[in-house]
Amino acid sequence: MTKLTLVIGNKNYSSWSLRAWLAMKQAGLEFAEVRIPLDSPTTHEEIRRYSPSGKVPVLIDGDLKVWESLAICEYVADRYAHHLWPADVAQRAIARSISAEVHGGFQNMRQNMPMDCRRHRYPGAGMTPGVEAELDRIFAIWRECREKFGTGGDMLFGKFTVVDAMFAPVVMRFVTYDVKLDSSAKDYADAILALPAIQEWVAAACSESESFAHFNV
Numbered sequence: 360m361t362k363l364t365l366v367i368g369n370k371n372y373s374s375w376s377l378r379a380w381l382a383m384k385q386a387g388l389e390f391a392e393v394r395i396p397l398d399s400p401t402t403h404e405e406i407r408r409y410s411p412s413g414k415v416p417v418l419i420d421g422d423l424k425v426w427e428s429l430a431i432c433e434y435v436a437d438r439y440a441h442h443l444w445p446a447d448v449a450q451r452a453i454a455r456s457i458s459a460e461v462h463g464g465f466q467n468m469r470q471n472m473p474m475d476c477r478r479h480r481y482p483g484a485g486m487t488p489g490v491e492a493e494l495d496r497i498f499a500i501w502r503e504c505r506e507k508f509g510t511g512g513d514m515l516f517g518k519f520t521v522v523d524a525m526f527a528p529v530v531m532r533f534v535t536y537d538v539k540l541d542s543s544a545k546d547y548a549d550a551i552l553a554l555p556a557i558q559e560w561v562a563a564a565c566s567e568s569e570s571f572a573h574f575n576v
């Protein structure tokens with residue numbers, strides 16, 4: 360039996376689930392998935408069976424439960440895949456700062472541009488002055504990381520790290536809302552979209568039947 364189980368929400372909508380799932384895939388881990396469709400009358404009760412916080416994702420590793428997407432990424436890196444953080448201590452500190460910033464911030468984008476990985480497109484929707492300011496910050500992070508740390512590959516710190524897992528749902532939003540990207544941001548977004556794990560996630564999202572009229576998950 361598989362030892363690791365990741366409990367997630369709908370692949371189309373659950374941006375937090377995508378972060379943990381992608382980090383685990385990129386770590387090369389084998390794990391079982393429990394998918395709990397969000398926004399149904401039984402969702403809360405079902406999630407509570409697994410998750411102390413009542414939210415997904417939650418990782419179950421034997422007797423241990425780890426919740427909060429960033430804590431799951433930290434645990435996976437600590438326990439199974441040190442390479443999910445940059446090897447250099449200063450770069451690791453910056454990668455952690457950015458990951459925490461994404462985890463706790465960008466509320467305007469989250470609110471106005473919910474993730475919707477299917478082939479739905481809403482060009483220009485959700486853009487507000489608050490979102491624009493957050494996009495500027497995201498582009499500045501991407502530019503700086505690619506210039507300073509990105510030489511060893513096409514991810515923000517060269518090779519794939521937790522930071523890329525944190526930004527993957529942002530890339531999804533940029534596709535859905537057709538956010539204009541300069542060439543360096545586009546190259547990075549394209550590299551995320553080309554990851555086989557991302558393609559697997561999107562294909563699964565496309566095959567889901569649930570459709571939410573209002574969603575912000």
Ligand SMILES: N[C@@H](CCC(=O)N[C@@H](CS)C(=O)NCC(=O)O)C(=O)O
Pocket residue numbers: 368372373374375376397402403406413414415416426427428429462576
């Ligand atoms: N900060 C949490 C956010 C988790 C979260 O909000 N999960 C949503 C789905 S993406 C959820 O479980 N919603 C179900 C509910 O609130 O009933 C994390 O990083 O994991």
